[in-house]
Amino acid sequence: MSSQRPGQSGFQRLLLNLHIDAMLLTLILIVLGLGLFVLYSASGESSAAVTSQVKRIGLGLVVMMALAQVNPDTFRAFAPWLYALGLCLLVLVLLLGDTAKGAQRWLDLGVIRFQPSELMKLAVPMVLAGFMHSRTLPPKLRTMGAGALMIAVPAALIMRQPDLGTALMIAISGAFVLYMAGLRWRVILGLVLAAAAALPLLWSQMHDYQRERVLTFLNPARDPGGAGYHITQSKVAIGSGGLFGKGWLNGTQAQLDFLPESATDFIFAVYAEEVGLLGVLFLLVLYLAIIGRGLFISVKGQDSFQRLLAGSLSLVFFFYVFVNIGMVIGLLPVVGVPLPLISWGGTSMVSLLAGMGVLMSIHTHRRLLSS
């Protein structure tokens, strides 16, 4: 989509000057709006929950807009510093982080409480993309090794918190950069095999509750009252929604508290129960459009940094969607991954919108670079 074509409207020019990608913004706003309706229902018609979510969305949109103004080259230049800062904060969290729900993830900065791992969701793909940018692509093995190390260190720190889900997301975001950089297929195959081989090792490193989730995923009947209860009730909610759903605010599974975590990780089940398969397909189409737009931005990127970063951010977004929905419909084990732009909760909302801001930055600064 060339922005230099003559005859563009004043509105389009305004958007460009604001560094906003109209299509991406529209899609995001639709999903966010939808999300507020779902949240209102999932939270038991709590306007307080909606209000706090609106505040978070507002913050996220501000961050998105702010990042969109930044030139991608600046991101590339600052990425190593951001990455280093992130590592320091992660170490700090392990030393003196706040404990919430049995895991140390938060850093109390006095004004706001903050999860440094969220910073790494942007910093890791950025620093990797920057690193690859300066190398020949596809990268040599040694480059790959260095890249892998840049992923492994923060991932390991986050796993120590312990936060397996986020560690996985960060490792994946880095892996997507490597993939976009042209990581050879046989290496990918080798890594997949190595990962499979390392599963027992991972198993031994897992906490009991994590093992429990995996075992329950493999056999939900194993613990129908406990860990399996989530997934069973979630499937009942989704399945009972049928084609057209039970109607907004009428999902009995969610409204009568049979569905745990209905406003956070399992909010998709509430949505599927109330709007049915048609509504679910609509949401999936919206998500795919966002991802498609992101991949388009990646392809249109003007240098490797932009292409790799945009590709990684888009694929990570999809990965969120896939893992969350896969978990809620019983295809994947229960991992604490929110549904992008819809689940109740602060940090993931802000970090995902920040990623969107970076995508916009990449797309809207092309003209300036090429001129």
Next chain:
Amino acid sequence: MAEIKSLKNPLAERQLTLFRAIIAGLGVVILSLVLVGRLVQLQLLDHDVYATRSDDNRMRVRIIAPARGLIYDRNGIVLAENLPTYQLEIVPEQVEDVADTVTALAELIDIPDRDRERFYRRVDQEPSFRSIPLRTRLTPEEVAAFEVNRQDFKGVEIHAALTRRYPLGRLAAHAVGYVGSLSEADAAGLDPRRYRGTQRIGKVGVEAAHESLLHGEPGSKIIEANAQGRTLRDLEYQGPVAGENLYLTLDSRIQEAAVTALGQHDGAVVAIDPTNGDILALVSQPSFDPHLFVDGIDYVTYAGLNADPGRPLFNRALQGQYPPGSTVKPVMALAGLDAGVVTPRHREMCIGYFMLPDNERRYRDWKRRGHGLVDMHDAIAQSCDVYFYQLALDIGIDHIHDFLSQFGLGQILGVDLPGEKPGLLPSRDWKRNARNEAWYPGETLNIGIGQGFMTATPLQLAHMTAMVAVRGHGYRPRILAARQEPGTRDLIHFEPTPVEPVNVADSGYWDRIAESMEAVVHSVQGTATRSGAGASYRIAGKSGTAQVTGLSQEDEEAPDLLDVPRELRDHALFIAYAPADAPKIAVAVIAEHAGSGGRVAGPIARAVMDALLEPES
């Protein structure tokens, strides 16, 4: 993928990313299709399964137990009813501190430790929004004491519940019975659909015998509940059908009169209307308070009742198997006449004892000096044992068995009450089968006076008397007269069931027996003349004084009543029907260890008959 050896090659790198993006896009589409496939499976293919499970989650069926049918006597007097009682209940989540609340309530209302323990146990086990009873059966004063202060007790409420009450209490406990907690053993024999939600079941008496009529049909309520089980709204309601009200044949005035007349004696009274088998009174003493069982009896009280030597829980009227003694003599005489071994005018010489040929043993008459020369009439009126020794010997044990069994002796009569015992009417076959022994002639003599192996229940004696009163055309005893249709409230009367009639060779024999039984009560020489004194109607009766243990037949002197320990003293029995010419009531009385039948049991029978025939006196 081709190996790219050169240094930076922007075009090649751009193409590489493009290729990677396309592959990634394909991957995204494929994985999305996997999600869609799974969603189609859940939401379309398996939708019905999950829709059902979703409904199962939220919808609960609450069973509403039916109100139990009431029980009335034949005159419409209530024998069993459902009274609202009040209980104090607390919803734990609505009070600030449960223990403080209980302490504060205890200042207004007495709360025994046992109730507190039960309450706290349930508080621990049940969801905090459930209303849990703290005290049951509040008195009106206690209800008032709470109501005045209720504003201080948020989350505490008084609820009404239906509790079974028996206005006659212990007076009719054995006949009416009682309800108690439904045990697992009880549930095994019941239709589980009808008994969902039922907590009490008839245990003995009419309550047990006619449980299926009294119970009713449960209703149900389908409610929507959330995951914690809290009721949100009612979706469907089907009301229960109350159990049927029952009208018994029992007459509570006669029942009360019988209890009063029996007084301090242990024993039983059964009164039957001979024209239809209606049981007018069924008394077993000592009795018990049926309310003990209604709320669930505690172990100590139950053990106490069981250990009581008077055996208050034992229904003597149906289950007490006593030697009938001389009360069998009229039927025995009838057997003799029917068999043709004697005529009414035949006489025997009574010298105070009887001896079998070639045997030294003396079978004594109750009157030591003997009755002299007696015919059948005198033998019945004066209860001469010697006459009946000879008569029994002449009839023979097997014929006695066959004839007397027509009067219901030695068998279950089939009354509609649980636990009836058959008694024992011995025969040669019985002794061979039961004891593997031959029958001795001396044993026949004892049967002639209702002793020896022979036993009968008070119900059987009353039935036998009724059979005599109606000349052999009697009815099976019954206690249920009618049921009330729940809808129309019409009374549906049950037809009496005739028993196999007793036919004798000459129907005049019945009159001979009846005359002699009248003489027992109304002649100067009768054994129970005092029982007939001043009666406005004619009574036909027969006394019996049954030996409890086999006092040696060789004893020259009958021991003085007061010299023997109570448990060895004779049982006093009396059977009677009245009015003699048109019988309306047949009575059997047993007063355990009370001595002479004529002197002790006779007046009791008279009082029972007076209750029906001279109610104003």
